[in-house]
Amino acid sequence: TAVYVGSSTASGDIVFPETVTRVKAYAFVRNKSITGLTFKGHIDAIEWGAFFQCPYITDLVFEKGVKEISGVDSEQGKIFAEKYDYEDGGDFNLNGAFFRSCSGSLWDEETFESLGFATLENLVLKGIEKIGDCAFQDCNIRNLKIDKTVRYIGEAAFTNSGNDYIFTSVSMLGADENDFYAIKDDCIVEKGSGPQYLGKNGDRLLVYAQNSSAVQFDVPEGVTYISPFAFAELKNLETVTLPEGITELYGGTFSAVLGSSLKSVLLPSTLVSLRSDTSVFGEVQLMGITGGVFTGCENLSEVEFRGTPSLEYIGANTFYVTALSEFEIPASVTYIGFSAFLNEYLVSLSVEDGNEVYVADEGVLYTKDMTTLVCYPSRKAATSYTVPEGVAAIEGYSCEVTAFLETLVIGSNVKKVGQSAFYNAHALKEITFKGNVEMLGQSAFFGAPNLNKVIFEGEIAPFLGGSHNGTYSVFASSYDSMTWEAILLCEFVVPQNAIASYYSEFYLYAPAYAEAIDLSEISDTAYTLKKDGETVAVFTDSLVKTEPTCEGSGYFQGWYLSDGSADGDWGERVEFPAYFEQDTIILYARFGEQRVQDGKAWGRDFELDANGEALDVTFKNGRAVYFRFTAPRSGSLNLLYDGLTSDEFYLQTDDVSGVEYVVLSDYDNPQSWCYETEEGKTYFVSIKIYLFDGINIDCAVSFEIV
Known part of the structure; x- marks a missing residue:
């Protein structure tokens, strides 16, 4: 026997001799030249990532069978990505043996016309016992046959959210079911591994062949769990009935990016949650948005329950881009996520009597106390x-x-x-x-x-x-x-x-x-500007948009409504832009020994202490605060923001010459931003903090040279 370690130059159709019994992890990772694989002998295992992202494989034959197609080993994937300096190392966390293989775009080399995507027309897994998590995820498989010897099929083993959606049939060799799985009616059901219902372990529906010819499907009785994306991108199926006992549906379960044939769904009364995440992959993302259970089911116009609903949770984008025109929120619902009902057909929402959280008014959804508007139907007349x-x-x-x-x-x-x-x-x-x-x-x-x-x-x-x-x-x-x-x-x-x-x-x-x-509609005002008792400017305007400049002895303190040069009573300082309803107004320039520091503009910028003493500053979301500092020595500058955490903000900084830097902060508190400085040079910097929530935030700003 032999173990095949791999070849970086392999291309075309590869035939493995009978002596090969195993293919090692990442043996042919990201090989774009391989088009076919034939294994002459019995294979003990195709290890995780062995043919990871080999997009142009269109033939896969195990002549004497295969025992294991390995699934995810995320820790080894991370190590591999770091070792070979892959920037997109996150992909390797889903390193099933054939993850994202058999799915590359095909083109006519002469006309450059698209020929679709690479596809495994027929995949026969004879003698198979174990198919790991994500083993064939995002592979284009048309017809799949799994031997009755199978004992384990992992999560997302055959889920396809990739390029093409041609999964037409799945069946079991030699039978319809064994002690572990029932594979019939173009779906795979795992026995006894689902949540309990009525004191009995339920079953798990792992995947449905999205291109099956059936137009109506009843999920088998006893199923209490449906895997994420199990019914994604349906091409012919129009009506689905779910059995009692299912309590949660996860993000992406019926979702579609390219369209779905689904028109009607009958939900169980036991259903509690329509989620926007999954039990395996966390939050679901579809084309850049949070993926709900039915996101993108553009033909879905009818959603009903088998009995009195128990539904409590409707996650973000649950019915996003569907064809629902009306929907009654069950009395049991206590949470509705953003864009849950956003589509171009919704005319009206209603709320069942007895709901303690939500109420509808003229078809518009509000919280029960009428303090928050939750959803206005897009086609309300x-x-x-x-x-x-x-x-x-x-x-x-x-x-x-x-x-x-x-x-x-x-x-x-x-x-x-x-x-x-x-x-x-x-x-x-x-x-x-x-x-x-x-x-x-x-x-x-x-x-x-x-x-x-x-x-x-x-x-x-x-x-x-x-x-x-x-x-x-x-x-x-x-x-x-x-x-x-x-x-x-x-x-x-x-x-x-x-x-x-x-x-x-x-x-x-x-x-x-x-x-x-x-x-x-506003009238003009005649302005007179005075300094030390003398008039320095006269003009007429309705709104003075920027503060007029003025030079004198000491630091300019601003314009005031009273002349305090004699008694010190200057009255109120004028903030600009300025508007007065009077026909005439006199403004007085004030000078002093100390520079005004309020951070609102250059010249009024905060001066940071050279010894690193922190300055307490209130930042307004997205508004610039201006600073200056003189470097006590050359080195790398750290601007420190004590009181902020990385999930609250990101920074935008500009130096006085207008060069812009954008920093996405992911450090622990305190936050810092680095810049090379020269000893004795004064630097001017404006800082904007964009908060993910809220208007103002207080933090202590300082700097150090390292």
Whole structure:
């Protein structure tokens, strides 16, 4: 007997002689030249990762059988990735023997036309006893036959969330079932390994052949667990019935990226959770979004229960991009994740009597106390809608893709509109905020091409989340794909006595937002600027957008409403932008021995202590704070942020010359950012902290040279 270790030059169709009984781990890893494998003798094992990501294998033949196709060994995968310096080492944690093989794109070499994907038309596993976790994950297998000798089939052994979805049939050689598995009706069921139901161990459905010709399927009685992605990317199946005893369905179970034929599903009354994660892989990601149980089932229009529902948990994106037009939230439901019902067909939501957490009002879903708007149906027919006065928050992703809503009035008690709340609200033309909304999340109203007017009636400007870039801008209609600059088309109408506040807040967010404020109704003011009793400037303007500069003896302290040069009473300092309703106004320049340090601009920047003493600073989400420091010696600078953890923020820093650095922080507290410095040189740096939640955060800032 012999063990095949591997060959980096192997290509074409490889024939292994009878003496070969085992292929070692990673023997042919990522070999793109192999097209076929034939094993003449009996194989004891194809070890984990042996043919990892060999995409063009289209023939796999075990003439005398194979005992084991090994599955995941994540620790060895990590060691292998580090040893050979693979940047995408995470893939090796799912190192089944044929993981992501047999699935590469095929092209006509002369015409460059696509010929589809590499496919194993027929895979026969004669004499097989063990098929490990992820052994054939993301492989294109059309017809699969597994010998009745099989004793173990691992999680995701045949799951395909890859390039093609042609898994047509699966059956058992010599029988329909053995003591461990039933393999019939194009699905694999593992006996006795599922959660208990009625005092008896249930069964686990591992996978269903997604391209099976059946249009209706009843999951066998006794099944109490369905593996993630078991029914993903269905091509013909339209109706599925699930038996009593199933309590959880995991993220991706019926999901689709390229489309699903599923139209109707009958759920068991025992079902408690529709999750957006899995028991094996954690949170499910589909095309960059969190994957729910039915995400992408574009034809699914009917969901019913076999009896009185026990459902408590509906995870994020559960029915995202389905065809549901109506849905009644069972009385038992206590949690609904973001975008759970987001699709282009939903007309109305209702809530069963007795639910203690949720309530529906005119088809719109709210928390029971009517303080939070949870979901506004995208195809609700109303062209105008007023958010009730008692509502304090509009959840993120709650009102996306509204087809008919043109006029929106947001009640005076609303304090927060979450991220992407009204994303792609195509019909929206006008928004009125009746009160002092505190925060508008990033992308809250992005993608509304017809939005032309936003009216703020509150006297305090809201905080705008995200940044004026790409799809992150709060009110932008679109963005320039070349420059990533967001395009703002609407105008803002704000209270006359709060114009300066709005202009300042919006300018800090993006100058384009400040310039979009309607100033047509405010009158001009004649300004006189004085220093030491003498007039230094006279001008007329409605709004003074930036602070006028002034030179004198000592440090400039700002402009004040009173001349305190004689008695020290300067009155109130004027903040810019500045607006006064008077016809005339006199401002007085003040100078002093100490430089003003409030971090709001260059010249007013905080000076960090050369000995490393920390300075307590309040950062406003996404707003720059300005600093300077003089390096006591040459070396690597560490800017330290005591009080922040890596899951709270990331940093953006700019030096005075405008060079931008972006740092994704993943260190333990305190946080640091490194920069090479020269002794005696003064450095100017602005720092923005983007919080994942909230508006303000306090931390102690210092620096050290190492």
